[in-house]
Amino acid sequence: MTDSTHSVEKMSRISIKVPPPGPNAMKIVEEDTKYLVKTTKSLPIVAEKAQGAFVQDVDGNIYLDFSTGISVTNIGHIHPYVRDKVAIQLDKLWHFAGTDFYYREQVDAARAIAENTPGTFQKKVFFSNSGAESNEAAIKLAKAHTKKQEFIAFIGGFHGRTQGALSMTASKAIQKKGFFPTMPGVEHAIFPNPYRNPFGIDGYENPDELENRVIDYIEDYMLHTYVHPDNLAGFIVEPVQGEGGYIVPPKGFHRKLMKLADENNAVVIMDEVQTGFGRTGKFFGSEHFGVEPEIMSLAKSIASGIPMGAVVVKDSFDFPEQSLHSNTFGGNALASVACVATIEVIKKEKLLENATRIGAYLKKRLQELSEKYSAIGDVRGLGLMLAVDFVKDRKTKEPDTKLRDTFELNAFRNGLLSLPTGLSAMRFIPPLNLSEEQAEMGIEAIEKAIKATI
Template identity: 45%
Template sequence: EAVEAALKLARYHTKRQNVIAFFGAFHGRTMGALSLTASKPQQRRRFAPLMPGVTHVCYPDVYRGCEGGAQDAEAFALGCARFIEDKLFKTTLPPEEVAAIFVEPVQGEGGYVIAPNAFMQELRRICDRHGILLVADEVQSGAGRTGKWWAIEHTSVEPDIVCMAKGIASGMPLGITMSRADIMDWVPGSHASTFGGNPVCIAAALATLDVIENESLMRNATEVGNHMLKRMADWPVKHKLVGDVRGRGLMIGVEIVKDKQTKEYAAAQRDRIIELAFERGILFLGCGPSTVRIAPPLVVGKEEADAAIEVLDECISIVEERSPKSAGPGKPQGA
């Protein structure tokens, strides 16, 4: 609902009809949001025709799209953003007809892929040059999960519209679309939802905000997340199935691959790792083609995090022993 509202608001305010989203994105399953979503084919299968006016472009997956150091990674990320202006706007999509660019600062279902700061900053510049609204989907990455209220804060970019849900009300059903007053210029009745403004859910959200702030949960997310990332930093060398470990705060992904050189996805092995961990009392989720998603509660402590890491470490080793021979350890790839 938050994304649907943002989509309608962007079109209403700009009087433009087209939007840009990214491959790997997940924005929801209602028709407008689904039209922006591009992470799994089963989410879209048999629902066509979807909403027209959506163009998808590449998201900067540094691990898969770029080899080398930080300078190469930044150039790759900038190239992904500049493709919009240098190619798309000059061939098939007039910029004056684009209402908004929808982006997840950290892709959730796409594999916990982190957008480099340079990419987000270039998107902001492109939007400013062409009068396009930048919409940050923070449904998975917001509410303190990455160590800041919103993941986009890590990039020093201010979006025009922010979408939030999930953690913002600690699991109570609430979606929020937030923007400046000058953008929210639609007349009363232009948008509403059946359950919008539920007082119980609003109370839960207000209480959640108080707890996050008063109990320093963003600082905890940063400290425990950094602790976990440090403990797993050598896994791409230690484990033949681990291609990459990346994350911000308590939003961490461990990408499982069959081969370090080809980076071939290893979905079956990833799924088995998650099953083994579940049998040992630790719940992980998958995301992307073959990434293990680590997203503990914001109140998690270092001892609990260590216990989870040890279980995951063990389960990866078990699956490696039973898997066909893979390319050996290689240089870690950072996000």
């Protein structure tokens, strides 16, 4: 801890003093319900403050945070280095319309991102404020570059909820309920989910067969019958599906998809909003698959909780002229400083190495739990992007959504914050600087929650 935070009492373990949700929490939940529009809230956790891997609620309970604000506080809550950099910037410049005027902080953030994304080619960055807004910009960049308009996205994919991004999103039917027409010209292909796929292929045993089946399906069926390659601007895909259930495709899939795109003069928009900035143990999920995307969408963790999104493109993908796209808040000076500081922390503290090491440990411990409890049908993920899938029957792999939802509540009661994903999976996404002791603390809470659930 630096001097600026030394007065904060250190949170170092789970401590449940009042069965949650406590009375103070319930009051705020009630007011929230009165004043805020419905969104996707699933747990009555009301935070007061947070530090590193821990969150304290308004009733004084302390939780271990395996949700990181949906993979945003990847370097832990209020990292002192980022905090101090932002504090200095607070006295210098906050906002100056980075799309219309100039300032150093935004250029520094763009350079830092460009230098750390895959590919040695020259890159350019557009700054946005969220994942959805990044994907909106990516759609326009792809259309402008290819001079084509149609896209293929994937079932189970999540790309945001604005009308353009929503047209690509397909992880839950409710997301589109009542909102048609969204952006026209988007079709969805089957994602190579090794655990459950309509081809009945065991993708863990036969990864090549699964990825080839999907690529052939797109090429032989979609591109020949209803998406003409002359219309196809590109594909949008996550390296590892996030909201779709933490689905890791077979190793060769992204390479084959990029080749197919290339052959059809189309591009691949790689949506790294959730996988970005170290979540998978590499800076970007793409790196696990040996691909160098020409368009990459970012958001969530890139400024450690100060809202920021970005699209990174090969410089030849820059808009051909001014005013085809812009915004007001993109590249905000506070967010830019936080972004550069976040990258510095990840490198200086070797957080990719830690996420790989602790991720492997946590995954092994989750696999041990799956050997003990048959309700866990699958343990999957890369780095510290991990999930367990709850099933009614291991053989049929029938999803047990109810059990998963009960688990979420029981984990919360036992002091662990985690989030559901997909039909029946629970994701565990702690900060990248998680210690082995904290990982063990998490496993203990997970096991208690499983016992309380089954």
